[in-house]
Amino acid sequence: MISLQPRQQPSKLMGLLAPLLALLLTVLAGLVLFALLGVPVGQGFYAFFIEPVSSVYGLSELGVKAAPLIMIAVALSVGYRSNVWNIGAEGQLILGGICGGAVALYFYEVDAWYVLPLMMLSGVLGGMLWAAIPALLRTRFNANEILTSLMLTYIAALLLSLLVHGPLRDPDGFNFPESRLFHAAATLPNIMQGTRLHIGALVALLLVVVTWVLLSRTLLGFALKVNGQAPRAGQYAGFTQNRLIWFSLLYCGACAGLAGLFEVAGPIGQLLPTISPGYGFTAIIVAFLGRLHPVGVVFAGLVMALSYLGGESAQISLNLPVAVTGVFQGMLLFFLLAADVLIHYRLVWRRTGVAA
């Protein structure tokens, strides 16, 4: 019989090992999944995990996918540390794309240096605006931010659809629901010739550093941690929960909004009815897998980016549905949550029937 025995102190080692264990279990379960789908296991493994990153272009695509995940997850972990459960980053990302994209279309063919910075500013503000709604409703009216931020994601998706079917539609586009292609001054500079890797990847790393400093070197970071682990102690220390809610949500809104703008001004290059394959939701998994730590988030972001590339590659070479990606992502989070039990408990073997 296996039983759980509480540890005296949470194990730091297990905190680091649990994600690796979860990854291992996910890969194993993935192989079982391939077998069930009737795919040769070795071929499935190669197509999903190896092929996508076996070329320079593949690696650059990994960066393209990881950038938005890391940008959002690093900001989400700030909130999750203090029990602010923003799960509407996807909506904040969409609003960033809409607001930034609208600026690009307003300055269509204006070849000036200020267009791109203005787009970024607008994207950031759009994301913040969308995140401000759950913050206001939570602090002012006590409404659960999980539900409000999620509802706002559906509304944002419909808003984007409305705009590309209407006001922002390409006037010469034969009524297709898409905007004009952004002109050169409104698209992100590439950082690698012949790939789609854009400056978003660098911005993501910059945000990682900024967030790390924020969490470990500032009073605000300390307050976030205290209020998450011991809300009452935090209140005695004078850290108002409301201020932390506002900060967590606005910070995430800003990062997600910028990530959304980078998507439309980078890899996509225009506004479409869908501008993200669920980065805002996947970033939730990235945040947990990265242990709510900025450095951990970088690794986790790369892993989850691989799950997108793997899904695409498996679709092309093995004709598997793209939905495999979602299954992998969900399994990974489950295994991680299960493996986390080892942080607080140790497994002990006990023979049944023998008095301890």
Added chain:
Amino acid sequence: MSADNSMLVLIGLSVITAATPLVYAAIGELVVEKSGVLNLGVEGMMLGGAVGGFAVAHLSGSALLGVLAGMLSGMLLSLLFAFLTLHLRSSQVATGLALTLFGIGLSALLGQPLIGVAYEGIPTYAIPVLRDIPVLGTLLFEHDLMVYGSILLVVAVSFFLRSTRAGLILRAVGDSPEAAHALGYRVILVRYLATLFGGACAGLSGCYLSMAYAPMWAENLSAGRGWIALALVVFATWQPSRLLFGAYLFGGITILQLHAQAIGINVPSQLMSMLPYIATIIVLVLISRDRGRIRKNAPASIGQAFHPTK
């Protein structure tokens, strides 16, 4: 029956079909939350039930088997949640989110071959005699059995929570697990059963969507209804009768978007589609702003893991 009446009856009927999945999902989650467990995976379990029910109904040709399969799919997914949160004591919020993300992915994968498959829907059953009442007869007594079932379920849950010993134990476990444990009740077992019941209800809700409301399978068929059901539980302040009212209110709002064009409201369809989500936010705000009322009605230990100390 005049033309006006038949239009009204038609709208009324569609409100009832739109409300029924919400009733199932929300009444299940209400019981789960009453036991002190917050399962945010309703959306994932609904999708599991939707795809499981539809697949079996399509393959076997039997609606009954389909409904059972849908229920079972929801229960299996909830079992995963229960094991992680109750045995491995993982965070209920994170695990619920994981369940939703996993359910979305898994249902999309399994449902791939079912896209575009036609299904005739669950047969309706008219209650003899009562159906002959003008207007009301058609509106209230000519539904499929799952509609009647949803109403009965709400009545049964209401009775169970209010008037039975087991219901009292369930509420005790939700309000004070320590006290219930000290009295010798098995907190973990009660929470397991409640979570499984919630899974079964979410599964039923899902297969009602795919087998009766739509009736078809599409990726992400539930489109946020699982989350709306979660909001409905708060809206109802954990009381079954109010939950029924809330579900029908939301059913009405959902249907409004379909009939808006017909009654001459000419706004873009996307704006109308936003209505249920906007209404959810407004309703949450209106109920939650009264902190005292929430505190009085919410199960006291909701969302917290229980560590039995021997």
